[in-house]
Amino acid sequence: MTAQGSLKAIRRDGSTYKVENGEEALEILRHSTSHLMALAVTELFPGVHLGIGPPTSEGFYYDFETPHRFTTEDLAQIERKMEELKKQNLRFVPSIISKAQAVELFRKKSERLKVELIEERDGQVLSCYQLGSLIDFCTGPHVVSTGDMGAFKLLSIAGSYWKGDEYREQLQRIYGTAFFTEEELDAYVARLEEARKRDHRRLGKELDLFSVQDAVAPGLIFWHPRGAKVRTLIEEYLREKLESRGYQFVYTPHIARNVLWRTSGHYEYFRDNMYTLPVEDEEYVLKPMNCPGHILVYQSAKRSYRELPVRIAEFGTVYRYEKSGTLHGMLRVRGFTQDDAHIFCRPDQVLDEVIHTLDLAEEILQSFGFDRFKVTLSVGDPAQPQDYAGQPEDWRRAETVLAEALQKKGWEYNRVEGEAAFYGPKIDIQLIDALGRSWQLSTFQFDFNLPARFKVTYVGSDSKEHPVVMVHRALLGSLERFMGVLIEHYGGAFPVWLAPVQAVVVPVSQRHHEYAAAVEAQLKAQAVRVEADLRNEKVGYKIREAQLQKVPFMLVVGDREVETQTVSVRNRLEGDQGNMLIMDFAQRTRELARSKSIKP
RNA sequence: GCUGGCGUAGCUCAACGGUAGAGCAACUGAUUUGUAAUCAGUAGGUUGGGGGUUCGAUUCCCUUCGCCAGCUCCA
Numbered sequence: 001m002t003a004q005g006s007l008k009a010i011r012r013d014g015s016t017y018k019v020e021n022g023e024e025a026l027e028i029l030r031h032s033t034s035h036l037m038a039l040a041v042t043e044l045f046p047g048v049h050l051g052i053g054p055p056t057s058e059g060f061y062y063d064f065e066t067p068h069r070f071t072t073e074d075l076a077q078i079e080r081k082m083e084e085l086k087k088q089n090l091r092f093v094p095s096i097i098s099k100a101q102a103v104e105l106f107r108k109k110s111e112r113l114k115v116e117l118i119e120e121r122d123g124q125v126l127s128c129y130q131l132g133s134l135i136d137f138c139t140g141p142h143v144v145s146t147g148d149m150g151a152f153k154l155l156s157i158a159g160s161y162w163k164g165d166e167y168r169e170q171l172q173r174i175y176g177t178a179f180f181t182e183e184e185l186d187a188y189v190a191r192l193e194e195a196r197k198r199d200h201r202r203l204g205k206e207l208d209l210f211s212v213q214d215a216v217a218p219g220l221i222f223w224h225p226r227g228a229k230v231r232t233l234i235e236e237y238l239r240e241k242l243e244s245r246g247y248q249f250v251y252t253p254h255i256a257r258n259v260l261w262r263t264s265g266h267y268e269y270f271r272d273n274m275y276t277l278p279v280e281d282e283e284y285v286l287k288p289m290n291c292p293g294h295i296l297v298y299q300s301a302k303r304s305y306r307e308l309p310v311r312i313a314e315f316g317t318v319y320r321y322e323k324s325g326t327l328h329g330m331l332r333v334r335g336f337t338q339d340d341a342h343i344f345c346r347p348d349q350v351l352d353e354v355i356h357t358l359d360l361a362e363e364i365l366q367s368f369g370f371d372r373f374k375v376t377l378s379v380g381d382p383a384q385p386q387d388y389a390g391q392p393e394d395w396r397r398a399e400t401v402l403a404e405a406l407q408k409k410g411w412e413y414n415r416v417e418g419e420a421a422f423y424g425p426k427i428d429i430q431l432i433d434a435l436g437r438s439w440q441l442s443t444f445q446f447d448f449n450l451p452a453r454f455k456v457t458y459v460g461s462d463s464k465e466h467p468v469v470m471v472h473r474a475l476l477g478s479l480e481r482f483m484g485v486l487i488e489h490y491g492g493a494f495p496v497w498l499a500p501v502q503a504v505v506v507p508v509s510q511r512h513h514e515y516a517a518a519v520e521a522q523l524k525a526q527a528v529r530v531e532a533d534l535r536n537e538k539v540g541y542k543i544r545e546a547q548l549q550k551v552p553f554m555l556v557v558g559d560r561e562v563e564t565q566t567v568s569v570r571n572r573l574e575g576d577q578g579n580m581l582i583m584d585f586a587q588r589t590r591e592l593a594r595s596k597s598i599k600p
Numbered sequence: 601g602c603u604g605g606c607g608u609a610g611c612u613c614a615a616c617g618g619u620a621g622a623g624c625a626a627c628u629g630a631u632u633u634g635u636a637a638u639c640a641g642u643a644g645g646u647u648g649g650g651g652g653u654u655c656g657a658u659u660c661c662c663u664u665c666g667c668c669a670g671c672u673c674c675a
């Protein structure tokens with residue numbers, strides 16, 4: 001969403017200027033609204049102390065320190081107060097002050113968190129903005145007057161740690177959002193509502209796709225028959241694609257002696273996330289990753305330079321302990337299946353492998369209806385070389401390869417320092433869904449750690465052993481998370497090729513049941529996923545149910561259809577499509593599935 | 601894990617500390633239906649678990665498990 005709009009802003013030196021860039025103007029508007037909220041809160045709840053109150057991509061928040069617990073009733077009251085203050089056309093009054101003055105000022109006001117912030121600042125010249133009775137330590141810029149503000153709404157209350165540090169005090173955060181106009185605010189609220197309706201947890205229940213049995217298995221997914229069907233279709237598609245691209249599928253055990261995980265380093269660095277179990281007098285580990293297993297498969301024989309690259313793939317189910325508060329439907333779980341693969345290759349093959357993988361990721365994500373991506377190249381922090389495994393020159397070479405591959409693909413990307421894994425630089429692809437939200441799924445990562453620890457090599461043409469280059473890649477990430485994203489992207493209305501049920505046969509009355517069953521049998525024989533609805537209900541009832549279940553086609557059969565050996569096709573989007581021969585419908589459906597058409 | 605909110609029938613939700621209800625779903629019967637809900641009846645609950653206060657607890661308190669909104673974390 002690109003913001004349109006402009007406003008007049010006031011800098012901390014008191015000069016004013018016109019902000020034409022919509023994004024920038026919106027950010028100033030929201031930042032100013034957060035100050036207005038802070039003013040309202042301090043007036044309504046004397047004794048509240050201030051944390052910070054920045055704008056965010058969706059709105060703004062302000063953190064407060066107070067023994068009072070904010071409630072939703074308080075939000076309404078604060079909102080009313082904000083409206084009242086806004087009407088008073090209060091001006092934002094900036095002032096430049098010295099660090100010493102600032103410390104003095106906020107110490108007097110007992111704003112100890114502000115004092116802490118100020119004392120950390122390097123510069124000696126700081127600034128404040130005064131709005132009504134509220135003086136805030138702030139660089140600005142702000143709108144000139146509260147009268148210039150737009151539409152706003154307070155959204156939620158949450159705890160937050162001071163400076164995001166879980167060992168520091170916990171504050172209360174109030175979230176809100178602001179826009180230039182009421183219409184934009186309404187559209188945003190409508191979008192929140194749409195996202196709520198598409199929530200995969202809700203749709204998962206309504207469409208009977210999966211469940212989480214909270215009482216016995218928090219954070220673990222039970223795939224119901226329909227969800228499992230979708231998953232099977234995804235897996236079959238991927239398997240076929242990968243095998244045709246030279247990947248070899250394996251299965252590796254879910255548990256292994258902890259020595260494997262000591263060798264890999266996970267026991268040392270990933271221990272907090274691992275489940276362990278005693279077996280006789282030893283300890284076994286439930287695998288949190290597939291890499292060591294794939295390395296063992298690779299190392300089961302001496303590998304010649306001639307057979308590289310070796311691409312080992314697995315729909316590998318891993319388990320990781322995640323803190324209870326982080327679990328979220330299918331998107332954040334404790335057990336999940338990665339569409340994982342490890343590529344073992346020679347240094348001269350890496351570039352082709354990266355390009356090959358990016359091509360594959362692009363093709364596969366597009367098949368699922370995602371055509372907008374953001375790409376990130378994450379590299380190490382050059383100031384902290386000790387945090388990373390491998391040699392600096394390995395890192396430089398790897399980055400060059402990744403950047404070259406991206407260039408050859410013609411993709412724009414963000415280079416982010418310090419975001420790499422400790423074991424190697426990586427490319428991440430975030431996809432953007434139907435509601436404009438981004439999800440990080442595909443990843444392509446160099447690994448300088450495991451090959452060294454396991455001494456993974458190949459025999460070169462010189463008949464000597466050489467270290468292998470290992471890359472880890474996942475295209476969908478995990479099937480659980482991908483399924484969750486897919487459900488929300490389609491709002492539960494899967495395209496024909498993924499729909500667990502592609503068509504429902506709806507007989508008009510009981511005397512058409514026999515024909516309906518015959519239609520079902522014929523279509524099944526043609527590989528159409530079809531169910532005949534033979535319940536004692538009226539046509540409208542069954543149509544409604546099939547619509548709500550988001551089945552792509554409903555096939556109504558009565559006297560006319562029996563007579564002509566046809567079905568009356570109803571499309572979930574466009575309604576009644578008229579009659580069609582059974583075989584024609586089968587062929588059309590198969591074609592829609594084969595082409596992975598997004599409609600209907 | 602932390603802060604706050606929440607946990608009642610398969611689902612969505614009611615019930616001033618005083619006999620736990622409704623709609624949908626399920627089941628039974630009637631109806632034989634032409635493109636988004638046919639009618640009637642029946643059954644369904646240790647109110648997440650455990651403990652406490654009380655004559656009496658879905659309601660108040662403690663504890664535990666889980667969920668939700670965030671925070672933190674997420675190779």
